[in-house]
Amino acid sequence: MIVTTAQLFKIAYGKYAIGAYNINNLEQTVGLFQGNVQSKAPFIIQLSRGARKYTDKRYLEAMIRTSQDVFPEAIFAVHLDHGDEQTCYDCIASGFYSSVMIDASHEPFEKNAEITKRVVDKAHARGVSVEAELGMLGGVEEDIVGNVCLTDPAEAKTFVEMTKCDSLAVAIGTSHGAYKFKAEPGKKFGLHFEVIEAIQKLLPGYPMVMHGSSSVPKDEVDRINKAGGKMQETSGVPEGDFLPAAKLGVCKVNIDTDGRLVWTRVHREFFRDHPEKFDLRDPGKVYIEEYAKMMAHKNQALGSAGQLDDVRAKLGKK
Numbered sequence: 001m002i003v004t005t006a007q008l009f010k011i012a013y014g015k016y017a018i019g020a021y022n023i024n025n026l027e028q029t030v031g032l033f034q035g036n037v038q039s040k041a042p043f044i045i046q047l048s049r050g051a052r053k054y055t056d057k058r059y060l061e062a063m064i065r066t067s068q069d070v071f072p073e074a075i076f077a078v079h080l081d082h083g084d085e086q087t088c089y090d091c092i093a094s095g096f097y098s099s100v101m102i103d104a105s106h107e108p109f110e111k112n113a114e115i116t117k118r119v120v121d122k123a124h125a126r127g128v129s130v131e132a133e134l135g136m137l138g139g140v141e142e143d144i145v146g147n148v149c150l151t152d153p154a155e156a157k158t159f160v161e162m163t164k165c166d167s168l169a170v171a172i173g174t175s176h177g178a179y180k181f182k183a184e185p186g187k188k189f190g191l192h193f194e195v196i197e198a199i200q201k202l203l204p205g206y207p208m209v210m211h212g213s214s215s216v217p218k219d220e221v222d223r224i225n226k227a228g229g230k231m232q233e234t235s236g237v238p239e240g241d242f243l244p245a246a247k248l249g250v251c252k253v254n255i256d257t258d259g260r261l262v263w264t265r266v267h268r269e270f271f272r273d274h275p276e277k278f279d280l281r282d283p284g285k286v287y288i289e290e291y292a293k294m295m296a297h298k299n300q301a302l303g304s305a306g307q308l309d310d311v312r313a314k315l316g317k318k
C-alpha cells in the first residue's frame with residue numbers, strides 16, 4: 001500500500017526513523033520489498049534523477065506497481081530524491097509520488113526559499129508533500145559537488161515558516177557516497193547532534209531528514225578489496241547514531257551507498273568464486289537475498305523493524 005510520507009512521519013516522530021532506500025533496477029526492487037516485509041517495517045522508496053535517467057523512468061514505476069501486488073502487506077511511500085524544479089513538477093503531475101525533494105540547497109538562502117515555495121504550492125495543490133534542504137552536505141549530490149556547511153537552526157525555522165515545506169534535510173556532518181568522515185586535527189568528527197537538538201527546540205514536532213547515512217561497513221569494504229576491488233579505507237555514519245537522532249526528530253534516514261557496496265561485493269565474489277559461470281541470474285539471486293538482509297539489518301538499527309502492524313492500525317483509524 002502506498003501511503004503519504006507525511007502519514008509515516010506523524011506515526012514515527014520521536015520514536016524511530018523510516019529507512020529511505022534508493023533503487024535503480026529489478027534486483028534492488030525485489031530485495032527492498034522482501035527485506036522490508038520480512039522485517040515488518042514501513043519504508044520509503046527513493047528514486048533519484050539518475051535512477052529515472054538510467055533506463056526509462058516508467059520501468060521504475062511499473063516495478064513498484066507490480067511489487068504492490070507481489071507484496072500486498074508492504075506499507076511504503078514513493079519519493080523523488082534530490083529533485084530539481086522541473087523533475088519535481090514532472091513527479092507531482094504523474095500522480096504516482098507521495099513526496100518530492102526539491103534540492104536548491106546550493107542556492108543562496110532567499111533563492112532556495114523562493115524555489116522551494118514554488119514547488120510546495122504546486123505539490124500541496126495535488127496532495128504531494130515536499131522535502132527541502134538547507135545547508136550543504138559534503139560529497140557529490142548528483143551534479144553538485146558541495147562543501148559541508150552545517151544547517152543554521154534559526155535559519156531552518158525561518159525557512160520552514162517561509163516555504164511551508166513538510167520536512168527538511170539538514171546538514172549535520174554527513175556527506176554522500178563512500179568517503180564521508182576524514183579525521184582532521186581540530187575538526188569535529190561524526191554527527192552534529194547539537195544541531196539536530198537546536199532545530200528540534202525551535203521546530204518541535206517537525207520532521208527532519210538525514211542524508212548521506214550509509215555506514216560504509218568495514219567488513220563490506222574489506223570483502224570488496226579481497227575480491228579485487230580497490231576501495232580506500234573509509235568510514236560512514238555509525239548505525240548506533242540512528243535511534244538517538246530519531247528521538248530528536250529525524251524521521252527519514254537516506255541510505256544508498258551501502259546497497260551499492262553489497263552489489264559490488266556480491267558480484268566481485270561471485271565471479272571470483274565461479275569464473276566458469278555467465279548466467280546473470282545466478283549473482284542476481286544472491287544480490288536480492290543479500291540486499292534484503294541489509295534492509296532488515298538497517299531497519300533494526302532505525303527502530304522501524306516490527307512497526308508494520310502498529311502503522312497499519314494507526315492508518316486504519318484515520
Ligand code: G3H
Nearest residue numbers: 022048050051142176256
Ligand atoms: O544522494 C544521492 C543518491 O545516493 C542518489 O545517487 O544520483 O547516483 O542515483 P544517484
Ligand code: 13P
Nearest residue numbers: 177211212213214256257
Ligand atoms: P549515502 O550515499 O550515504 O547512502 O546517502 C544517500 C542519500 O542521501 C540519498 O539521498
Ligand code: ZN
Nearest residue numbers: 176211212254
Ligand atoms: Zn541525499
